[in-house]
């Protein structure tokens with residue numbers, strides 16, 4: 001069965017039909033640039049553009065970089081604040097048409113859902129935490145394979161700062177930090193998360209996970225196993241489609 005997945009990010013909006021049996025894209029994904037300002041209206045137009053590219057009709061899963069409860073955006077740390085309070089599922093369904101019911105979830109939760117079924121977390125029980133390091137730091141917390149949604153661990157306080165301002169890969173770029181300097185910050189952050197949750201496994205995602213050999217070997221003193229994400233760029237698209245599939249009767 002195929003369901004469409006869309007990943008709404010700070011720089012790009014990308015999507016593709018997903019083969020839910022394989023947990024992979026059924027066709028090459030299509031990407032458009034995120035409009036600026038990224039308001040609900042302008043983003044909805046771009047999501048439609050991505051879906052129209054495939055002439056898709058059917059359920060759509062969408063990721064969003066903020067808290068989503070009951071289809072409504074509750075926080076917008078790195079996107080336009082006008083999203084807060086918007087029912088993103090209704091907004092997009094109105095724009096896409098009745099044939100495209102929309103299911104939305106947090107971007108890191110979506111990536112985690114995909115990794116737990118088809119990637120680095122497959123078959124893992126106990127507490128597993130996926131962390132995405134990008135513009136912000138996103139988190140997906142799983143206990144025996146079940147998602148605890150909207151954990152927002154990127155906003156824990158670290159040395160008096162919002163953790164993502166210190167440990168995101170954007171912080172690395174903005175402050176021109178070396179890999180070892182940045183790895184020390186990530187290590188401190190992981191130690192803090194470990195102190196609170198004692199996970200068995202950390203899965204490290206986000207664009208930077210492609211370069212995990214540059215920083216994961218530098219991280220010391222963490223009890224949990226630490227592995228890079230496997231689905232990388234497509235995890236959000238796949239996880240969003242899986243969630244929409246669950247809601248719309250996919251096995």
Ligand code: BGC
Pocket residue numbers: 064065066067075077078106107108109132134135136137138139152154164
């Ligand atoms: C947001 C999270 C999001 C993460 C990654 C954070 O700033 O609060 O909801 O998952 O960035 O995009």
